[in-house]
Amino acid sequence: MQGCLMRCQYCHNRDTWDLHGGQEVEVKELMEQIISYRPFLEASGGGVTASGGEAILQAEFVSALFAECKQEGIHTCLDTNGFVRKYTPIIDELLDNTDLVMLDIKHIDDQRHIDLTQVSNHRTLEFAQYLNKKQQKTWIRYVVVGGFTDDIGAAQRLANFLKPMTNVEKVELLPYHELGKHKWEAMGETYQLDNISPPSSETMEQIKQVFVDTGIKAIY
Numbered sequence: 001m002q003g004c005l006m007r008c009q010y011c012h013n014r015d016t017w018d019l020h021g022g023q024e025v026e027v028k029e030l031m032e033q034i035i036s037y038r039p040f041l042e043a044s045g046g047g048v049t050a051s052g053g054e055a056i057l058q059a060e061f062v063s064a065l066f067a068e069c070k071q072e073g074i075h076t077c078l079d080t081n082g083f084v085r086k087y088t089p090i091i092d093e094l095l096d097n098t099d100l101v102m103l104d105i106k107h108i109d110d111q112r113h114i115d116l117t118q119v120s121n122h123r124t125l126e127f128a129q130y131l132n133k134k135q136q137k138t139w140i141r142y143v144v145v146g147g148f149t150d151d152i153g154a155a156q157r158l159a160n161f162l163k164p165m166t167n168v169e170k171v172e173l174l175p176y177h178e179l180g181k182h183k184w185e186a187m188g189e190t191y192q193l194d195n196i197s198p199p200s201s202e203t204m205e206q207i208k209q210v211f212v213d214t215g216i217k218a219i220y
Contacts (some may be wrong), residue, residue, distance in 0.1 A: 001052035001062065005083055007032055007118040007191040008106060010145055016053035027064045031178025035072065039150055047075025047099070056080050059094045067099035075099050080140075081106070082127030083119070102172075103128055104141045108158040116148050125161070132165040139169055144220075145176040146156060155207045157176045157213035169212050173220035175199050 003024030015021070023086055032049055041047060047195070050062045050068050055078055077100045084091060107113040113121035131138050140162060144150050162168050165174040175198050184191040195200075204220045211218035 001050055001055040003057045004052055004054040005057070005079075005119065006054070006081055006106070007009050008115055010143060010150075010176055010180075010196075012183070013053065014149040014180060014183045014187060014189070018081065019057070024128065026079040027061065027068060030065060031068050032084070034069065034074065038072075038074075043072060048078060048081050048150060049077040049102075050080035053141075054081055054083060056082075056084060056091075056094070059090050063090060063094040063097050066094065068113070071099055077102060078103065080127075082167075084123055084127050087128045087130070092134075093139050095131075095134060098138065100135055100137045101131055102141055103138055104143070105158065106143070106162060108154055111156070112148065116145075128165065130160075138165075138167050140171045141174060141205060142171055143174045143176055144204060145193070146196045146199060146203075149198055150199055152210060155210040156214070159211045159216055162211075162216055163214055173204060173208055173218060175204055175220065182186060 002016055003019040004017050007017070011017075023219050027123075035108060039090075048066070050065070062078070069076050078094070078096050078098045079117070081100045081104045103124070105128065106117050108125075110121050113119070113124075128138075128140075142149065142155075142158065149155075162171070176193075176196060177198055178191075178193075181191045208218045208220055
C-alpha cells in the first residue's frame with residue numbers, strides 16, 4: 001500500500017512514503033488477481049498480506065479487500081506500524097476482517113523511536129494495547145539495528161511491555177539488512193545507516209533470550 005508517515009532510517013521501501021504515489025486499483029480488480037493465485041495459496045497455506053508503506057492509511061480499502069478475501073476463505077494479515085491517528089469505526093471493521101496483525105514496534109523508548117523514525121511511538125504502543133483489548137491475534141516484529149535497537153535494556157523494556165498481552169503469539173526478530181539501500185540511492189537520497197553492519201548471530205540470540213526469559217516466544 002502506498003503512503004507512510006514514519007521515516008524509518010532503515011526503510012527498504014523508501015519509494016512507498018509518498019502519499020500521492022503508486023497506482024489506483026479497485027477491490028474487484030485486485031480480487032481477480034488474488035483468486036487467480038488460489039492454487040498456490042492453498043498449496044502453501046498462505047494468504048493475503050496488506051503491507052506498504054502503511055496499510056492503515058488506506059483502512060477503508062484494506063477492510064473491503066479483506067472482507068472479500070474472507071468470503072473466499074483466504075487468510076488475511078495486516079502488516080502495520082500501528083500509527084493510528086483516530087479510532088474510527090473503520091479501524092474496528094478492518095480488524096474484524098483481519099485474521100492476523102503483524103505489528104512493527106520500532107523502539108520501546110520514545111526518544112530513540114523519534115531518532116529512528118522522526119515520530120513518537122505513542123500511537124504504536126497505544127495500538128498494541130488496543131489489539132490486546134480486542135484479543136486480536138498479533139505477532140510483534142522488531143528490527144535489530146546496531147546502535148539503535150540492539151540494546152539489551154531496550155529489549156527488556158519491550159518484553160516487559162508485551163508480557164501482559166495475551167493476544168501476542170510471538171516476537172519476530174528481524175536482523176537489519178541493506179537490501180533497500182539502492183532505492184534511496186535511485187531517488188537521489190543519502191542512506192543514513194551506510195556504516196551499520198547486520199547484527200551478529202550472538203547479538204540476535206542474546207536479544208531472543210531476553211524475550212524467552214520473560215515468557216514470550218521469540219524467533220529470528
